[in-house]
Amino acid sequence: MKKNVTIRDVARESGLSIATISRYLNGKGYLSEQSEKKIKDVMERLDYKPNEVARSLSKGKTNTIALIIPDITNPFFPELVVAIEGVARRRGYSLFLINTEEELLHSTGFWRSLESRFIDGLILGSFQFNGEVLKGMENMNLPFVRIDRGAEDDEDNSFGVNNSDGAKLAVAHLIEVGCQKIAHISGPSAYPSSLERVKGYREAMKKYLPLQEECIYEGDFSLESGQKLTKELMNNHGDCDGIFFGNDLMAIGALKTLKLMNIRVPQDIAIIGFDGIQLTQMVDPEISTIEQPIYELGKLATTHLIDMIEKKNEGSAYVKLDVHLRKRESTLGNIPRV
Template sequence: MSRKKVTIRDIARESGVSIATVSRYINKVSYTSPETEKKIQKVLDRFDYTPNAIARGLAKQKSHTIAFITPDITNPFFPELVKSIENEARKMNYSLLLINTNEQDLHTIDFWNNFKSRYIDGFILAESELNHDIRGYLNEINIPFVGIDRAVFSEKYHSVTVNNLEGALMAANHLVEIGCKKIAHISGPQTLYPAIERMNGYKKVMEHVNSTAIIYEGKFTLESGAEQTEKLLQDHPDIDGVFYANDLMAIGSLKAFKKHHIDIPNDVAILGFDGIQLTEIVYPEISTIKQPVDKIGEIATNHLIALIENHDQPIKETVLLDVELVKRKSTNKH
């Protein structure tokens, strides 16, 4: 009997037990006597039988698959996170499904019903705030999830995030320390909690140095970085420092500064937030508040799988990680 042709029916016949008994043993869904287990395992070993992972998942309504959901996989920060999450998931025999979807779909029941039908055991969510009704529905159908980065709410629930307020304080204070007198902030969308925290950190520093806060709301995209910088330069041509709420907007700003023949950092010093690798490739290299991407992915994945498997150890609702100021050419004034 070749390995390809071996079925659960063959295993049952060779073991002298029912198909249902073999299924129970393979899927570990109910008690099987030690004697019966030995008989079944002996036949499984003899034929080098490997259970179909999908079939096992359907039997248990589990698939050993987790998902990473984001509405913006084009942001380089998220592929770096995916790599970390996938590496950690693999260590625990879980596979990762990447779901790139639009914001509107995440707020519909149909999306989550379809998600549930795939027998995905849980998910990590980035860059979206689920509304109260959707979160209630997810609790109802018992799909565990962990929020990271911009999918962190002001209210408590399972999440892994960084100290956005402290990072913003570090960023704004750095611009003050290098001699900037008129500092602006291009914020992220004010519907997102981390964006609000980053803006609040900037405002605190401006209050401390008795300087007027200058804030323009961006969308965490390259395009909005360029657009909001253009508006900023029209309204405040004497600006000499800008803190961007993420690195993509800081990179996008370079186009606007070049158009107006503004030298970075001698005319205007700029600084971003995230720590993506692109900040090291552009010219000038951009100073940034670096998030511990690998740590975020590792902790979020472990946290999620613990929720899925209902481990006995207590699971902390929110994990808060430190950030780091990385100084580069864009804030290195002569």
């Protein structure tokens, strides 16, 4: 078995002190050209690899950021991860991905465990920022940004989209294709983004269909809740001819339920989601959606966090990006109602 070469071996072979070798490795303090060359030659000859973790800890910086998300099975998050990891890598940082349930963030054990990872900053997506979560982050004393469902209006270091305007676009499009009774299957009311989408739905309904009583079912952004609540909705409101879903995954889940109920999309009912994930183009029919700039969202949040870590900004950004209506078969083939 090959013996691990240590800094002591380099010092002994070069005839220099451990402190001198350490100054060379950390780039601190003066060294003569002769000493630098001698150290470099010995390191190459002995095939010495510095312990990068130990060096990072000695500098108080590991060039690692953590991304905490609630559901890696939701295709929205892998698309977000691609953007965040790409920006981090180009800036010389590694990404530590944590997929965890909401409840775990409320325990002190979670935050103690995270402290042992020696990270430089946090990106938190899609969680409620109650007192316990905020206390855990404050105890770590690290820069952090909020993204997606975790973003809140007028909160520093929040990166989200204009959810209310997106909901209005969705309802207006359903009106455009002839829908006369439109329901909304929302995300959890604990998330600011869900509340903003509900708000947009209500305002659009008041504008376009003021006589219709609002029809809202609260889901949890999962495929299963899209299936379950669509069935419940159609059993209770068989005359519903348009559904705006709080995210794409619930809209995808609804397709199977509607097919099993012999309700045709878009001939009998038009559906539209929210997010713009690629999977909406891989189902039949393809699903209309309110498209978030997912890559841009991840890029801006990661760039801002790393600038905070490197003290290149004051950490006070608030970003709300525009969304876009992407019309597809789940609405475009709809037959206008008489």
